[in-house]
Amino acid sequence: MPKPLADEIRPATLDDVVGQKHIIGNDRLLRRMIESGNLSNMIFYGPSGTGKTTIANIAARSTNKRFYKLNATTASVSDIKAIISEIGGFGTENGILLYLDEIQNFNKKQQQSLLEFIENGDITLIASTTENPYFYVYNAILSRSTVFEFKPIDADDIKAALIRGIGILEEKLGVKINVDNDSLEHFSRMSNGDVRRGINALEIAAVNTMPKDGEIHLSIDVAQQASQKQAMNYDKMGDNHYDILSSFQKSIRGSDPDAAMHYLARLVSAGDLPSICRRLMVIAAEDIGLAYPMAITIVKSCVDCALQLGFPEARIPLAEAVLLLATAPKSNSVVTAIDSALGDISSGKLGDIPSHLRDGHYSGAKNLGRAVEYKYPHSFPNNYVKQQYLPDLLKNACYYTPQKNKFEQGIEEYWKAIKKK
Numbered sequence: 001m002p003k004p005l006a007d008e009i010r011p012a013t014l015d016d017v018v019g020q021k022h023i024i025g026n027d028r029l030l031r032r033m034i035e036s037g038n039l040s041n042m043i044f045y046g047p048s049g050t051g052k053t054t055i056a057n058i059a060a061r062s063t064n065k066r067f068y069k070l071n072a073t074t075a076s077v078s079d080i081k082a083i084i085s086e087i088g089g090f091g092t093e094n095g096i097l098l099y100l101d102e103i104q105n106f107n108k109k110q111q112q113s114l115l116e117f118i119e120n121g122d123i124t125l126i127a128s129t130t131e132n133p134y135f136y137v138y139n140a141i142l143s144r145s146t147v148f149e150f151k152p153i154d155a156d157d158i159k160a161a162l163i164r165g166i167g168i169l170e171e172k173l174g175v176k177i178n179v180d181n182d183s184l185e186h187f188s189r190m191s192n193g194d195v196r197r198g199i200n201a202l203e204i205a206a207v208n209t210m211p212k213d214g215e216i217h218l219s220i221d222v223a224q225q226a227s228q229k230q231a232m233n234y235d236k237m238g239d240n241h242y243d244i245l246s247s248f249q250k251s252i253r254g255s256d257p258d259a260a261m262h263y264l265a266r267l268v269s270a271g272d273l274p275s276i277c278r279r280l281m282v283i284a285a286e287d288i289g290l291a292y293p294m295a296i297t298i299v300k301s302c303v304d305c306a307l308q309l310g311f312p313e314a315r316i317p318l319a320e321a322v323l324l325l326a327t328a329p330k331s332n333s334v335v336t337a338i339d340s341a342l343g344d345i346s347s348g349k350l351g352d353i354p355s356h357l358r359d360g361h362y363s364g365a366k367n368l369g370r371a372v373e374y375k376y377p378h379s380f381p382n383n384y385v386k387q388q389y390l391p392d393l394l395k396n397a398c399y400y401t402p403q404k405n406k407f408e409q410g411i412e413e414y415w416k417a418i419k420k421k
């Protein structure tokens with residue numbers, strides 16, 4: 001069976017690898033480790049198609065250790081035991097290099113089975129993962145490894161890989177391949193940082209296009225048919241999900257409606273309606289708050305409309321809510337007030353409730369001094385009278401501080417006037 005183009009084009013040296021210059025560029029740590037053959041335990045973390053397996057293979061060739069490769073999706077503890085049983089045997093005198101792909105699929109027990117052997121140096125581990133290793137990799141392994149983060153590949157770098165792929169395809173198919181500039185740009189962009197995705201789309205287009213006048217012509221129409229919808233990394237349980245939601249909220253908090261609309265579009269494209277609605281409600285209270293108290297009511301109406309409509313129409317009220325929040329005045333006084341109060345509670349600062357605030361609606365309450373000295377504010381001018389409401393332990397605590405916006409400044413001026421009188 002012929003090898004896929006993505007495998008045939010796989011680089012054999014670091015100089016042929018596209019992207020990742022921050023870790024394999026000149027004088028970068030990973031390059032120095034590979035070139036010296038002095039490898040330590042490593043975790044390669046990043047999206048698919050960014051060179052993790054390629055660089056692991058190059059690293060394996062730089063050392064004289066026995067090389068084994070496992071995929072944690074299908075491997076079991078017995079597979080690990082089989083490799084461990086080879087330690088000290090013929091061909092493993094210099095140790096074993098184990099490449100464990102998708103380590104996040106190993107449970108804690110499976111990861112722990114490696115610990116003793118990577119600790120004493122019998123096994124050098126290179127593990128790869130598309131998920132954040134600080135969440136998914138057992139801490140004891142993590143502390144004994146160097147984490148290298150792989151970034152999505154730039155479109156220009158993907159284009160360079162595609163050009164190499166075209167040369168290999170021409171040799172493989174025995175025919176010249178003419179790719180329009182627009183097509184090359186499209187293959188690069190739709191890959192969304194994943195070289196393998198772009199190469200696969202190129203191969204599908206080439207092998208399924210009939211030669212004409214001795215050459216295969218890949219027009220933009222052919223490129224679009226081969227790649228279909230632009231790919232977007234999104235996993236509702238993974239890092240990318242939370243990264244997008246975080247960027248979404250921070251863009252609204254930063255009053256950037258254009259960036260907020262971009263991240264909303266990503267979430268809409270992923271069809272993640274519940275996450276959008278939940279985050280919008282949080283933002284309305286956390287980031288706009290009392291600077292524009294009606295925002296949460298309007299956002300709730302937009303969210304209700306979106307949930308009733310469903311996609312694709314839901315995008316419209318959602319966009320309305322996003323633009324309202326992004327352009328609204330901002331205040332975080334609500335969240336800072338409640339978090340400050342919760343901080344005192346969690347640190348044990350409680351104190352007794354003042355007797356005059358306690359329930360006095362029962363027989364014998366007055367004998368206990370309950371509610372006896374309570375002053376009913378509505379019986380005083382402007383419905384205000386000064387009295388202590390916080391426990392003695394916290395009587396000087398200040399949780400709410402009005403911020404510099406029209407609504408809260410109005411609150412502050414009102415209370416200054418009332419309390420002076």
